[in-house]
Amino acid sequence: xxxxFFAVSALDSAKETLExxxxxxxxxxxxxxxxxxxxxxxxxxxxxPILGVLEERRQQISEAQSNAEKIKQQLAEAEQRYQEILSxxxxxxxxxxxxxxxxxxHVAERKQQEAIVAAEQxxxxxxxxxxxxxxxxxxxxxxxxxxxxxxxxxKVTGKVLTAEDQRRLQDEASRQMAS
Numbered sequence: 001x002x003x004x005f006f007a008v009s010a011l012d013s014a015k016e017t018l019e020x021x022x023x024x025x026x027x028x029x030x031x032x033x034x035x036x037x038x039x040x041x042x043x044x045x046x047x048x049p050i051l052g053v054l055e056e057r058r059q060q061i062s063e064a065q066s067n068a069e070k071i072k073q074q075l076a077e078a079e080q081r082y083q084e085i086l087s088x089x090x091x092x093x094x095x096x097x098x099x100x101x102x103x104x105x106h107v108a109e110r111k112q113q114e115a116i117v118a119a120e121q122x123x124x125x126x127x128x129x130x131x132x133x134x135x136x137x138x139x140x141x142x143x144x145x146x147x148x149x150x151x152x153x154x155k156v157t158g159k160v161l162t163a164e165d166q167r168r169l170q171d172e173a174s175r176q177m178a179s
Contacts, residue, residue, distance in 0.1 A: 146170030 150166045 142170075142174045145173050149173045 149169050
């Protein structure tokens, strides 16, 4: 009961306060309805489009950040591929340089061997030619010496030597010259 008493006294006090300020319930109700209509119109024609634009921009920003991350990742992958390709190219270039050096060394060695063989052939031919020339010179010298011995003997002895005597003297001079 006490609760009812307080409720009734609070209601009376509220009525007095409302009458003091000149509160009209029909006017208040019309203002609440007008506010609701304006709120609904604003929500439908102003807030929803603005919220839609804000959501769209948020999605665009999110997509842009996602794309930026993808681009960073692709750039990192491209840089890694570039480094791998560059490394492979350097290895291949070094291999080609090493192969070229090795090939040049083989060619130089082969040319040197060919030059040595050619020089040995030239020396051998020169020795052979020298030996042949020596043989010819010695044969000519023997003939000339034999002729000189025959002529000298013929002049010293004062007689004409027969072909047999000339041959014997030439052979004897050749033997003495050979030893």
